[in-house]
Amino acid sequence: MTTTNIRDFIAQARFNRFHAGMLFWSCFIITFDMYDLVVYGSVLPVLMKEWQMDPIQAGAIGSYGIFGMMVGAILFGILADKLGRKRVLMASIILFSLASALCGFAPGPLEFSVLRFLGGLGIGGILPCLIAMLTDYAPKGWANTFIAVLMCFFSVGGILAAFVSMLLLPTLGWHAVYFVAALPLLLLPLMNKYFLDSPFVLLGQGRIGELRTALAKVSPLAAIPENTQFIGLQEKENGSPVAALFTNRRALGTIMIWVAFFMCLLMINGVSIWLPKLMVTAGYALNSSLVFMIVLNAGAIAGTLLLGKLSDTWGVKKVLVPMFVVSAISLTLLGYGSNMVVLLVLVFITGACTMGAQNISYSFVSQYYPSFMRSTAIGLASGVGRLGAIVGPTFGGVLLTLNLPVAMNFLFFAIPGLFAALAFAFVPLAVKAREGQEREDGPDTVPYASAANAT
Structure with a gap:
């Protein structure tokens, strides 16, 4: 046979x-x-x-x-x-x-x-x-x-x-x-x-x-x-796929992924909803503010495609952590910009490194967990992230009611990006070979994952 x-x-x-x-x-x-x-x-x-x-x-x-x-x-x-x-x-x-x-x-x-x-x-x-x-x-x-x-x-x-x-x-x-x-x-x-x-x-x-x-x-x-x-497929572990998220040394990784998804979607939804209003507050006309939204989404598309390709080459984690740091920096700088060209570039980078990085985060989750629990892991990470998506617009509304300087508003929106980067940095990647599971797809492997490019 x-x-x-x-x-x-x-x-x-x-x-x-x-x-x-x-x-x-x-x-x-x-x-x-x-x-x-x-x-x-x-x-x-x-x-x-x-x-x-x-x-x-x-x-x-x-x-x-x-x-x-x-x-x-x-x-x-x-x-x-x-x-x-x-x-x-x-x-x-x-x-x-x-x-x-x-x-x-x-x-x-x-x-x-x-x-x-x-x-x-x-x-x-x-x-x-x-x-x-x-x-x-x-x-x-x-x-x-x-x-x-x-x-x-x-x-x-x-x-x-x-x-x-x-x-x-x-x-x-x-x-x-x-x-x-x-x-x-x-x-x-x-x-x-x-x-x-x-x-x-x-x-x-x-x-x-x-x-x-x-x-x-x-x-x-x-x-x-x-x-x-x-x-060549990992055997199903005892218990439910939900419980498996916290067994075999996955607990820290699961919690950190949930924190990252919550923070990132809080930042994305907050910025998406309030960016036009923040730019109007900064003295720009409404039409100009709507242009910022178009550029933000254009950056998201370009960033998603570019980061996806880079992740196939270097590994997802090595791309995600620095991108979320860059997103926090670009958001912070938006509060201090005055030149329209510079602002548009910063908005484009923000879209690429927030929405783009979040999109690639789903790829990380899908490869971090073995096949028998993959949909469960993605569904729960997405569900927790939706809580952040719900909180984000409210978070922005509270900031605006405080009548803070525009630069401070952008700074507060940037902080969740740093938390997301920190959370992904703490997701443990370890080699754990099992019979039929050895594979040399990339520079690192993840615990029991069925694909190694989630590094």
Whole structure:
């Protein structure tokens, strides 16, 4: 009987049409994931007038979606490792797409709020499944690049929401803007063959035929003998995947990752919400302040792609720690800048080193933990990070009520970046070889991880 090391088989594969299709449909889903979140802001003025809502009610409805995302990331992340990622991913797509489309039929704020929460649940479950799947099936040297490209499409979704709203709101009304969200549901059969369960689940559940089919898609030209024995995957540890986050010397790393995600999303959401206001306070016109937001997001896209490539070369941790330090420095300097060109450069760097680094952080988490608990780890890190996303806008509001100098406001927003850098610096990376687990992918390895580029 011959043996096939699954991890080595996937690592040695060449990028092909299947990988391109898997990445394309993943990016498509993320685009509509963000579309659903952002489009609420586009229709909000119309809804407030039609349903006679005050700002507090409108803000609460916006929070329901974010709260749903936090719950969905944790709940569906755990379920994905238990039931299989493909099943949970499909359920999440159906839930968020259907709930979003039904928002167009909502007769009032109550029904709209319930649908926003349900849509948020589905949205929360999508990212842990997609990131884990891309990590599972990425050839050697491609994992961080895959995830970097994926995360860029959050920005594409925001742009799409703006354009669709501009096109449909004046002619067809706000209802039609939400009907567009049904598109992923309609195209689900086309993307079905590109979404796969993890090799660990397929092997563990005895679905050998599906495992062989998945590996044939990953490397069509590589022959797998009929009587082969599959090896190379870490055995599932006793207990739940949640408990496994704190066993086998993972506890410190897990806590530090959660701290980093909380701090980074607090900083990102706070800056994203309040940057225009801070620049207006500093004496710039509103239109100029909106330009800063465009540059901030452009920096995020460029930074994500660049940092993803650098992470595949040097390792994620070696990229993340200095980038968060640079983000804190650039944010602090924004408070002292006066030349427009210098300010735009600083804003671009801030976007690259805050949003860009946060996007790559998901890649770090996906490679820090073994396959059997990967979706759980990503879901919980994302859920804790969402708490920071909720705190960030409030944190900025409190700062503005204190009437501090503009430079001090930017300094306080920079401090969480330093905490994020410090937290990632304390995530322990150690070599822990097990039978079938030895691999030489990079300069360091992480505890029990199935890919070594998370260094």
